Amino acid sequence: MEGQGDSNKNQIPQESPSIRVTGTDGVASGSGDSAGQEQKYVLALDVGTTTLRSHVYDKAGQVKGSSWRPQEIQQPEPGWSEMDPKKLLEDVCFVVTDSIKASGLEPQQISCMGISTMRGTFLTWDRETGEPFHNLITWQDLRASDYVSVWNKSFTLRALNTGASILHTLLRKKRHLAASVLRFMSKQVTMRLLWVLDNVPNIRKRIAEGNVMFGCTDTWLLWKLTGGSCHATDYSCASATGLFDPFQMEWSTIVCGLVNIPMCIFPEIRDTSGDFGVTDRDVIGFEIPITAVVADQQGSMFGHCCFDVGDVKCTLGTGTFIDLNTGSKPHASVAGLYPIVGWKIGKEVVYLAEGVSADTGNVMTWAESMGLFEDVSETSEMAESVPDSGGVYFVSAFSGLQAPFNDDLAVTSMFGMTPNTTKAHIVRAILECVAFRFKALYETALTETKLPLSQVRVDGGVAGNDFVVQLMSDLVNQTIDRSDTADMSALGAAYLAGLASGVWSSKEEVESLRKHNRQFEPRHTWPSYKKLYFKWEDAILRSKKWYPGL
Template sequence: MASHDPLILALDEGTTNAKAILVDRAGRVVARSSQPLTVSHPQPGYAEQDPMAIWRAMLASIDGCMAQTAAPLAAVAISNQRESALAWERSTGNPISPLVSWQCRRSTRFCEQLTAQGQADVIRERSGLAVDPMFSAGKMRWILDNIPNGQSRAAEGEICLGTVDCWLLWQLTGGKVFATDASNAARTQLMDLRTLQWSSELLGLFGIPLAALPEILPSAGIFGETLEFGHLPAGLPIMSMIGDSHAALFGQGGFTPGLVKATLGTGSSLMTPMSQLISSGAGLATTVAWQTDTPTYALEGNIVHTGGAVHWAARLLGASEDLDALTNEAATLSSNGGVYFVPALSGLGAPHWRADARGLITGLTDASTRAHVMRATLEAIAFQIRDVFEAMEQDSPEPLGELWVDGGATRNEWLMQFQADLLQRPVIRSLSPEVSALGAAHLAGQALGWWEDSNALADLERPRQRYEPRNNQVPDLYDQWKDALRRT
């Protein structure tokens, strides 16, 4: 590649890492850098992160990436962990709350009150989402309740309430731009899916002042321009912002209904695009996949604990240091030995939406080993994905085909084959570790005219591996999983 061809800098701010990649016009990643992030748990059910630590990690990743090439940049693209929310002062830009993580359950009581008041149906009808502490609106309510004069200061416009994309955009532009995109706004529980604007009715139910919220913009287009930070030059257009799960669907090339993408991270998200807005009857969320000229809607199912459950189990078993060895041992067992683990460590997400459910390990005998418990943990990832996949089949007007997967847990070959057997569908694994960042880059590139349309994007080379389903005893295992699930 000639050194003068411009590149897109794509930022992906996740729960456990802040990543930056540089992408060329062939859609290839030519440089990458990442910084680890920590989540703190100040009390049971609470999960939070330091907003300034996230910004510093993002800058370090940008510098690490930019140091690898002298090529000029065409644009910046952003993908981010969704639903997490924070508050900062409009005048100084200083955070006045932690980033309350998507995993955090601190708004459970408020959500229960809304449900008890009979508001769940109207909230689902307007926002497409079940009343659950995962979404941003309840977190924002908690934040305002825990800042001195929070409500009145927010109403006066002194406080900014935002999600991670919004925080990064504010930082990159030096506080000039306070905006979010439709995909992130769709996960706050405050946006009307039909108008793609904040809903006065939902703002009223959660008590969130409009003056504290960002402007909602399409996912691609000019959001603002960068200031200079280290190796990052001033004046670069920020051309896309999109939630990470939506970005992964875009990066996988999932533009047509009937395709299902699963991102397996700390939690997991299954998403399938729809040709029109459909309300779920099976416990799924309706959301905006992305908005270009018009919105593309999607059905989504969120699973709270998948990769996170594996790390939890490893800690419980004293195997955090030799996790790979233990997962390999679990994969070589002839069976799970009758052991099932329902990882409802902070409730169950889609399609059950039971915030009160708690984790359960069942079927233990004196023959059970720690490898059996880890085997049950890996199987639980696949079982939960099938739960959501079946709910999608009930809702989707199009028949669902193969499952496209990405994310950290997909490196486990045994799990991928087990998933294919369990679904009796091919599982197609992305071999790119940065599919969310790539999706944001593709969106920005399309806005720049690098790729004309979704056909040009679909034609980009994407290294993948395919797992074909085999006939085996998996259906019987799934029945026993259902039994374990009922006990929670």
Template sequence: MSSFILAIDQGTTSTRAILFNEEAKLVHYHHVEITQYFPQGGWVEHDPEEIWDSTLLCCRNVLEEASLRAADIAALGISNQRETTILWDRHTGQPLYRAIGWQDRRTVNFCEQLASQAGVLAKFVEKTGLILDPYFSCSKIKWILDNIKGAYEKAKRGELAFGTVDSYLLWKFTGGKCHATDATNASRTGLFNINQQRWDDELLTLFDIPKSLLPTVLDNCAQFGFTDLDLLGHKIPITAMIGDQQAAAVGQACIKPGMVKSTYGTGCFMLLNTGDQIIHSRNRLLATIAYRLNDTVTYGLEGSIFIAGAAVKWLRDPLHLIEKANDSESMASSVEDTGGVYLVPAFTGLGAPYWDPNARGALFGLTRNTQREHIVRAALEAVCYQSKDLVRAILNDGANLTTLRVDGGMAANNWLLQFLSDILGVNVDRSRCIESSALGTAFLAGLGAGLFDSLEEMTGLWQADRHFIPQMDPKKREELYDGWQKAVEKTLTPAAPLLFP
């Protein structure tokens, strides 16, 4: 009997295929790094074919390395970097343009102009829970339609398909038989009405996007089709799709209102489960869909930081201050403090709660005594300060946070998590499985295939690897954070665009 689950975690800098058994225990994984392209300042792109090739390669290799056959896989689930936008030809399957990444800022002027129109901003926020920012898919679709020759005409004729990465991978896996997405990914496009759970005709008109482009929206557990026989040698049922941050919330068993998780990968994403309530933040957070099962929606409140692990990669490439990412932990701990240095990593603008797409990164406090260790430590501290920005916003929106569950590649850094606990003043729990996105995806795929009975089983599967408890003097915490706030203030543009009503 098939009893293994194959989870795909397609991220910003790498693709992973991870095998779990019927008890949701990690068996084996394979990962491949993918290329990011930066053709102009503020532009971030991927090659869609490379995304697909890396996904298929990971699936084939993880099966071979685990000495399993595709017939041993009961279900496949897909989680993905959200918002990243792909348009492709329905007949040939060929991408019309590179995938425009979620960090891409090329549409900032368009978003600002749209937001300045009377009534547009309030309506957009009310319908989508989001803000009018280049982060989301809607303006990226608009850019491709407006700038690639013949694209709009082809879209009007129904010849093109749009998808976030999940939808594109599903199309490829099923040989073009299924053009669908899930509710969490749909909720990040800026075209999906989270109140009515449907594509919104008024928003489509606002962005002048033909409805024929859009995929069908399904629950997170659904029958999404089967992998094409020629790909893996067996038709594997695809039973779950979900955005990576929502997948991590499931993997962290944050399935009750009030529970909070934070994922530290390329960026940082903090998600609060708000149950069946849509909470429109008073503190510049995003209302989003946490998951949708059996047509029942669970909502979330999210804070998004664009640069977290990406700052460590910047230290390695192109600065060469470190040789490998995990060097950052030993270097940060080798000095008592940053020597007064603050790094504001606004390389692609600032996300929540500032939402300033025109802000740019800056280093403050450099002296003749500044060493590379100070800069490395400042980069890690910046991740924690940005997390505190999000926690303050969540608390001001009425949540009661005593413990934060964390995951993602950066969560392996013990020094980082201790400083995070210190600067937040709350307990931090690291999951035993830091691949929480893959775990959540695997659980949902197993749920969709009948291997699990209910979402509540995830609570019993979650285990903490280590607890971090605040040790910093409150006065010191306040002084350090005050320095951060002053540094951020200096990077904000004088007239940051109005993205909230």
């Protein structure tokens, strides 16, 4: 499943390949002071699409030390997107060690560690040698687009959809409704993994010999950091692959059987907050219990303390991700919302309905590279310098269009430019597109789930743009609460890890630590934007079915 946002995108200084940040008190906390020795600390590793971060948190949820490094994306072929798995591990060891140093602590003072990762980026490797069969294939990779197209048009899938539809009519089970509208997407792992099994030499032979291991980013890092003792994932990460059945809470025998993916390569699925082993001294230099693994958007949801049914969070990072707490039951969508597991802690299972627009922060980066502005912080003021977009409409679809438009072949496009169009008009159109995509996702969630939605909690680098967030509030007539913490995925991972190890005793204690930066109240300007929004939807239609070569 798509959905791997980098929550702090566009807010990270780029002058250095890594950075260390000391605690807010400006002194090294913990090295020889008795109060520091009694304090409990949690380390959180956040593996994003563009940036790798590590933070050390104290019991008050405050960052005591941080370190980060940029991620290097390789594109060996048009549409391909890869990462070097060995380089990733090397960078992880660096930022974890460096963040502890930046905090002024010793490794033995860290109670536990939580890991948050982007979703849908996966790897296969040899069980005997530990060597990867290929690079990490990221969630943005389009090499399996032909597979997606062929399978979605196949008689086999149509037969499955029809059979499931009949069963849903007879039995009224949501699982059958979900299967009746099942479609494969490039952002899901399924078709990309099938491409690997069909195209990587000897991998099927090694599978038959029982020597192939599969995992997304979290599983690869767990296996390496624990010295090969833990081949596992959690329910939140598993549920975002497209290979998981959220209604049965297990790897999907239906999907895997349908496309001939052997389930013997899959990792064990464990509770989100629990035991994932201990870091190996030979790998990273010290031992810290790993007590949480969570997918980035679900981690952000937990960091926002969206614990009640109807709670909504929106992350404006590399992409836009709307997640709605649907409680103890998964949502079966016909419009493209995805039912995922938010987290599982003991007997508690919380489900989310998620909508995604894959291109947000990366569009801002592209616009900056095109010379539309010198710094992303200028864009809010630029947008407000003109009364409207001057008839310009922008469609962000570098990775196709997701719910509710659902077209992998859509392309990024811009309409309505005239000789009078300025940079400010184009920038405003781009920011309006971000808000328009949010509105489309929000209304889809509202219509499909029929749940009373609470105020929206927002985070991510692009959420720092006042123009965007205020317009989002205006378009959906809803209060939007902007978090005081930009890196919410890491905070959620820290909370989940700390709950498992006794740093925090309950979700209520965690919720008491929550802080917000600003609340945006709707200004009731929808009537003036109504025509513009519908015109933008026309632009969406013109952008569909356009991707070259497919």
